[in-house]
Structure formats: C-alpha cells, structure tokens
Amino acid sequence: MDRTILHLDLDTFFVSVERKHDSRLNNRPVLVGGTGDRGVVAACSYETRPFGVHSGMSMKMARMLCPEATIIRGDGGMYSDESKIVSQIIAETVPVFEKASIDEFYADLSGMDKFFGSYQLATELRQRIKRESGLPISCGLSTSKVVSKVATGEAKPDNHKKIEAGAEKSFLAPMHVQKIPMVGEKTNKVLYDMGVKYVKTIQEMPVEMMGEILGKNGILLWNRANGLDNSPIVPFHERKSISNERTFGKDTGDVKRMREMLRAMGENLAYQLRNGNKLTSCVSVKIRYSDFNTVSKQVKIPYTSADHTLIPQIERLFDLLHNRRMMVRLVGVNFSDLVTGSHQINMFDDSEEKLNLYQAMDYIRNRYGTDNRGNSILSWGTTIGIPNISSMGNPFNGDPPIIPAHRNA
Numbered sequence: 001m002d003r004t005i006l007h008l009d010l011d012t013f014f015v016s017v018e019r020k021h022d023s024r025l026n027n028r029p030v031l032v033g034g035t036g037d038r039g040v041v042a043a044c045s046y047e048t049r050p051f052g053v054h055s056g057m058s059m060k061m062a063r064m065l066c067p068e069a070t071i072i073r074g075d076g077g078m079y080s081d082e083s084k085i086v087s088q089i090i091a092e093t094v095p096v097f098e099k100a101s102i103d104e105f106y107a108d109l110s111g112m113d114k115f116f117g118s119y120q121l122a123t124e125l126r127q128r129i130k131r132e133s134g135l136p137i138s139c140g141l142s143t144s145k146v147v148s149k150v151a152t153g154e155a156k157p158d159n160h161k162k163i164e165a166g167a168e169k170s171f172l173a174p175m176h177v178q179k180i181p182m183v184g185e186k187t188n189k190v191l192y193d194m195g196v197k198y199v200k201t202i203q204e205m206p207v208e209m210m211g212e213i214l215g216k217n218g219i220l221l222w223n224r225a226n227g228l229d230n231s232p233i234v235p236f237h238e239r240k241s242i243s244n245e246r247t248f249g250k251d252t253g254d255v256k257r258m259r260e261m262l263r264a265m266g267e268n269l270a271y272q273l274r275n276g277n278k279l280t281s282c283v284s285v286k287i288r289y290s291d292f293n294t295v296s297k298q299v300k301i302p303y304t305s306a307d308h309t310l311i312p313q314i315e316r317l318f319d320l321l322h323n324r325r326m327m328v329r330l331v332g333v334n335f336s337d338l339v340t341g342s343h344q345i346n347m348f349d350d351s352e353e354k355l356n357l358y359q360a361m362d363y364i365r366n367r368y369g370t371d372n373r374g375n376s377i378l379s380w381g382t383t384i385g386i387p388n389i390s391s392m393g394n395p396f397n398g399d400p401p402i403i404p405a406h407r408n409a
C-alpha cells in the first residue's frame, strides 16, 4: 500500500520569527546569521533573493550583494521557543511525526484517508500553524519523504503542493539535479562535468552507471531521482536519561570540592526534570581517578524530582564510591529510568511549604533564565562555575540542535 508522507517547512524561519517580534522588518530585505568576519547567512528574506543572496553564503558576500538589507544576529533561544510552539500544534494533530530540524517536520498520514482525507488534514494543519504561531509555513504531500520535501520546496513561499501516487517521476524529471536532497556542490560538480543537469537524465541512466560514478550514494541518488524512497518517519523521541559530568581543571583530592560539584550538578539536573515534567527512579554517580580508572554506582529510588530526595542519594553514593587515595579527574551524575509526571504526585509526604518553595524557585529560574555565560541566575552551581544545561533548552523534547536549513529556506 502507498504511504502518505507530509513534509512541513517553515518559510525563511529565522526571518519570520524576527518579523513576528518586529513588524518593521516586514516587506524589507532581511538577513539573519553570523555578523562576525566569518559569519554565514542562516536565513534570508525573499526580498534579498533577486540580489543573488542565498542561505549558507558568507554574510560578507550577502552584504555586498544587497547593501540595503537589515542584518540581524540570530537569537537561538527565541527560535527554539517558536519551534516548540509549532511542534506542539503538529503533535496535537497527527499520530506520528519527525522533527528533522528546527523548522522542518515529517508526518506519516498513511491510512488517514479513511477518516478524514490526508490532503485536507495537511492543508488545515498548515493553516492552523500559520494562524496560531503567526509564522508562514509550506508543505508537500506525496508517497515518500524525498518527494514531499521537493514538493514543499516547489510550493514555497506560504503554499502547499500534492504529488499524486504514480506522478513522482514526471514531477521530478524537469528539475535541476540540485533540487534532490543530498545533491551538494561536490556531487553537483561530478554530475555537471558529465553533462547531467536535469533529473530526467538521471532517470534515463542505468542504475549501475550511477553506482560506478558515485558509489553507494549514486544508487541512492538514482532511486531518489526516480521518486523511490522508503525511508521511515523517525518519531520524535523523549530522553531516557540525563546526566552531567565535569573534568576538574587540575586533578583534585579535595573531597569537599567534589561533593560541592556533585551537589550543584544534582541540583541542575533535578531542575531539568521538573522543568521537563519528568521524574527519575535511578540515580548514579561516577568518579574517574587520575589514572583514568572509572567507577560508578547507582541506586533505585521511588520516582522523584525533588532536590531534597536526590541530593542525599548522590552524596551517599559518592561516599560509598570514593575509596582510593588517588587524585580525582572527573565526577558525574546521571538520572535514568525517567517517566513523565509532575513532582507533586510523589511529594505527598512533603509539606505544602516545601512544594511551594520548589515552585517559586523554578518559577524564578524560568523567568530570569541564564546570565551571559549560560549559567542559571539562581542555580547554586553558578557560584562555583558549573554551566547549567538548562541554557541549552529542554533536554526532553528531542529538539535537534539549531542548524540553519541551508537547502530549503
């Protein structure tokens, strides 16, 4: 049975987010990216395209081509937040989806036609994302990820396109080979040197020939050019554990310092749990001695995310573990066996004051976030210089790192 795969891609994502927060940028040429000497264009508005600007180009070059453009240094945190809003809407609408990058998603709508009509679902989802997030988005629908991604590219900006089953090959045929995902500059040059400019030429070549020229990749490329692609949707995962470890600048024998470090890491991780609405039931501590001998010990406990339960466990494990006179190179903490749940449910044994205290602390942490070195303002660890992993976003939502989507704006 044919699959039905939807690809969604936010249009000029970083630019759109900047415009959402500053409407003066509307209808103007805008470049977002690194502003230093070696900065690269991460996103460029459609107004810059007639000047020959494209994402992935050096900012220096883009600035020369389009001097009137407003140049904005990107704000990763703001983009992550907007991306999460869109992820949430998609999660509420479709049964399974993959987050391919910060602004790009795949969803498997196979079998939905029985109930709703996958094309209708796709177009309504696109409209809903636009309406609720305020960000323009385009989508493509077909029997595979590759063809849907190309269809999205053709639909842009702010539109949708459906490729019927059986029409994949003829849809791709007239396109430039670079439209196929995976044809980078190097592959393009090999193909160009052979006189291959359009997908149709690849379609007409024997698959063995592509294999001889480009190896395994050539065969994959031939399949893609023919609209053949079985790659599955990789569901948006949740993390099963979180950890933090720290190598001392200089090996140490200072037990007090090690305990402080572990305590601060435990506090950071417990905050991460609460922030991600998670509980752990397994705590583990690791020590690496200066001879690189590494030992660890773990303990199973009732599900919790409370500092006052977790920290004593960490300290107890450390005391059991640390039994050599040798200097210590690294210490680490890991929380595993995570489940979704609010910390209230396991805190029935705690006073209301204590519960309120955690809520108040986390509220302030969330509100004031991190300082310019990425440390949580309120984290105890800040005082001894332990970076707070919260500054890297919520570790539980499977967000891919913020990578500019060069190929598909």
Ligand SMILES: [Mg+2]
Binding pocket: 009, 010, 011, 012, 013, 103, 104, 405, 408, 409
């Ligand atoms: Mg995009």
